Amino acid sequence: MTLTSIPSKSLSLLYKTSLVSQTLLNPSPSPSNQIISRRITCHQMSSVPSLRTVTISYSDLKDKNTDLSARIEEGFGPHGLGILSISDVPGYPSLRRNLLSLSTRLASLPEEAKKELEDPRSRYNFGWSHGKEKLESGKLDMLKGSYYANPILDLPTSEKQLIERYPSYCGSNIWPRSALPELEVAFKALGKLILDVGLMVAYHCDRYVSKGMNMDKNRGLEQILLSSRCHKGRLLYYFPAQQSNGVHDDDSISSWCGWHTDHGSLTGLTCGMFKREGVEIPCPDNAAGLYIRTRTDQIVKVVFEENDIAYQIGETTEILSRGYLCATPHCVRAPTGEEASGVERSTFALFMQPDWDQKLNFPDEVHIHKELISSNAALTFGEYSEKLLDKYYHMKS
Numbered sequence: 001m002t003l004t005s006i007p008s009k010s011l012s013l014l015y016k017t018s019l020v021s022q023t024l025l026n027p028s029p030s031p032s033n034q035i036i037s038r039r040i041t042c043h044q045m046s047s048v049p050s051l052r053t054v055t056i057s058y059s060d061l062k063d064k065n066t067d068l069s070a071r072i073e074e075g076f077g078p079h080g081l082g083i084l085s086i087s088d089v090p091g092y093p094s095l096r097r098n099l100l101s102l103s104t105r106l107a108s109l110p111e112e113a114k115k116e117l118e119d120p121r122s123r124y125n126f127g128w129s130h131g132k133e134k135l136e137s138g139k140l141d142m143l144k145g146s147y148y149a150n151p152i153l154d155l156p157t158s159e160k161q162l163i164e165r166y167p168s169y170c171g172s173n174i175w176p177r178s179a180l181p182e183l184e185v186a187f188k189a190l191g192k193l194i195l196d197v198g199l200m201v202a203y204h205c206d207r208y209v210s211k212g213m214n215m216d217k218n219r220g221l222e223q224i225l226l227s228s229r230c231h232k233g234r235l236l237y238y239f240p241a242q243q244s245n246g247v248h249d250d251d252s253i254s255s256w257c258g259w260h261t262d263h264g265s266l267t268g269l270t271c272g273m274f275k276r277e278g279v280e281i282p283c284p285d286n287a288a289g290l291y292i293r294t295r296t297d298q299i300v301k302v303v304f305e306e307n308d309i310a311y312q313i314g315e316t317t318e319i320l321s322r323g324y325l326c327a328t329p330h331c332v333r334a335p336t337g338e339e340a341s342g343v344e345r346s347t348f349a350l351f352m353q354p355d356w357d358q359k360l361n362f363p364d365e366v367h368i369h370k371e372l373i374s375s376n377a378a379l380t381f382g383e384y385s386e387k388l389l390d391k392y393y394h395m396k397s
């Protein structure tokens with residue numbers, strides 16, 4: 001388990017009962033499954049239904065005068081899937097390719113070199129992490145390796161007390177400067193771009209939310225992300241089947257990455273890159289990839305273009321927006337069948353999250369992590385995350 005993605009076993013959302021039936025822009029909305037069925041497409045080769053994300057072009061997104069509230073609501077609102085993607089971001093395709101191509105090299109470094117990149121103090125939330133997190137089954141996750149770093153700040157604070165209290169946020173990056181020097185440049189470049197575009201998404205999210213609730217201009221999502229020193233990038237490498245003890249015979253939907261909601265504010269996601277023996281290939285199994293659980297408890301496979309950046313909502317935004325923007329339960333399914341043998345997957349997530357002292361006021365009725373958070377609790381983001389980490393880290397022993 002890592003700090004950025006905590007499993008939500010019941011997947012009940014915070015605001016399931018109160019605001020889900022209320023939309024801002026469509027006073028009498030069609031049921032969410034109607035919206036969803038409009039966008040269902042079936043891949044020719046497979047019977048697995050996939051939904052395309054709502055897509056906004058970069059040129060529309062960067063124009064602050066364009067009102068994108070309806071698109072934001074369609075993607076992130078109570079009846080949306082909780083994901084949307086941005087197309088045509090200048091420079092993005094090559095930055096994505098540069099970084100994702102390095103994940104195989106990182107994962108193949110000698111064990112001693114990877115050990116030097118580990119940081120137990122931050123519960124492996126900086127540097128290399130493999131086999132430290134638990135899968136839903138309770139077994140250690142040997143299926144993927146992750147590399148975590150803050151792409152914006154190498155050292156978010158020099159205050160010793162803060163570093164000790166919140167090691168997973170306030171710690172320092174650990175770059176493989178001699179073993180793989182290209183990683184730092186590629187990681188920072190992609191992370192910074194996804195943050196910049198994420199800030200534009202956040203601007204339009206605020207505009208949408210402010211139509212429904214009184215919002216202090218300085219406390220919106222954009223401002224929270226702009227002033228945060230805690231953003232965290234995760235380069236993920238899913239090992240090919242035969243290197244992970246053949247565990248890919250698990251054909252459940254969450255066979256590669258368990259069901260969870262990200263607990264920060266906004267997550268930027270690249271489209272996964274598949275390779276066999278070092279050569280990039282299209283995904284050999286149409287059923288493999290990202291799945292989302294909808295507000296009406298349907299499980300759907302979600303697709304977006306290779307050169308689009310996808311954004312998902314995290315728990316903190318759901319809390320701060322009082323449910324107007326809803327967190328996104330998701331998981332990843334591994335490819336199965338003969339064709340899946342030797343297939344690896346690389347991807348990158350940027351968890352945009354508030355600073356450790358951001359105040360979170362929980363609602364009267366808390367549905368998520370109930371056992372940890374009391375109704376109307378007022379915690380800082382740092383305290384909230386530490387509570388989750390304490391709980392899930394203790395599960396690891």
Ligand SMILES: O=C(O)CCC(=O)C(=O)O
Pocket residue numbers: 004005234236257262269272290330332347349
């Ligand atoms: O591998 C993916 O596409 C998603 C990973 C993910 O959900 C996470 O790291 O929180």
Ligand SMILES: [Fe+2]
Pocket residue numbers: 005260261262330
């Ligand atoms: Fe996630």
